[in-house]
Amino acid sequence: MNARETINGVPVTEEQIVAWAAEAEVGYDIAALKKRGRGRPGRGAEPSQVVALRLTLEEIAVLDERAEHEGKTRSDVIREALHLTAA
Known part of the structure; x- marks a missing residue:
């Protein structure tokens, strides 16, 4: 066996x-x-899909600030915004 083989270092x-x-x-x-x-x-009974989203550094900063302030994840904040615009 190769002496360099490792698992998690x-x-x-x-x-x-x-x-x-x-x-x-x-x-x-x-x-x-x-x-x-x-x-x-999973997020419930329905299957979910990962979606890539491109944001500027400024948009990411705003998103991170809001998520930290509300104790949520980036994904939670984005989902919440989608639900508000759909209502």
């Missing part, structure tokens, strides 16, 4: 590989692995 040792192999040979609880999920949790 920690070198992977032969002992760790042997331990992982032994764990795999015993088997995994598939139901528990499927429950873990991946990525961020």
